Amino acid sequence: MSLAPPPPPEPKPLVSVIVPCRQEEAYIGRTLASLVANDYPQDRLEILVVDGRSTDRTRDIVGKFQEQYPFIQILDNPKQITPAALNLGIARARGEIILRVDAHGVVPATYISSLVAWLLGSGADNVGGRCINLPGRDTPKARAIALALSHPFGVGNAWFRIGTAAPR
Incomplete structure (x- = not known):
């Protein structure tokens, strides 16, 4: 079996990327930069940063990205724990496909399109890298x-x- 993903579907489905975070000022900018640099069409993407009430500069950094990329949203996670952040993100997600990226993560430029192609082309319920x-x-x-x-x-x-x- 080849490791090359199957051809991507057309039209591309809306993908919701959920990024749970708390006190991530040192990493969140790098994570968001890798997501917005992805080859997946930005009009088919929403990024939901679910913040656990950070007291550092995390929200400021996300806000700077929001100014340039309107498909990025920040959601408040009053429980301040990852499972709650994921539940909040999933509840608000509009995408047909939900992707989780941690706030320390940096993804390759083809990450989202490859996962979407594998998910839809393989018949799997879940895929990952x-x-x-x-x-x-x-x-x-x-x-x-x-x-x-x-x-x-x-x-x-x-x-x-x-x-x-x-x-x-």
Whole structure:
């Protein structure tokens, strides 16, 4: 089986990207930059940043992106926990497809279009990509954690962490 995604459907479905976050000023800009740089048509995309009442600059950074990209919305998560953020985002999502991206995540330029193509072309109920773990700092401890999270010794057969040669 090929790892190339099937041809994308036309017209493209609306995709809602849910980004749960709290106190993410150091990362949220990078995450949003990767999402708006995606090759998926922006008129078929909504990004819902569900913020757990951050007291740092997270909301300010999201606001700057909203000025340029009107398909980005910020939602308030009074419970301040990820499951509540996901539930709020799903309830507000308008998309036919819902995608979750964490606030520390950076996605490749073809990420959304590839996932949409795989989802619709495979008949699967859920698709995802490999999570590549990078050390947060250049220290032996951080490198060891990143390695453990990318190896079967650290995570078992968590295919989204260690990768696979064929779709599963």
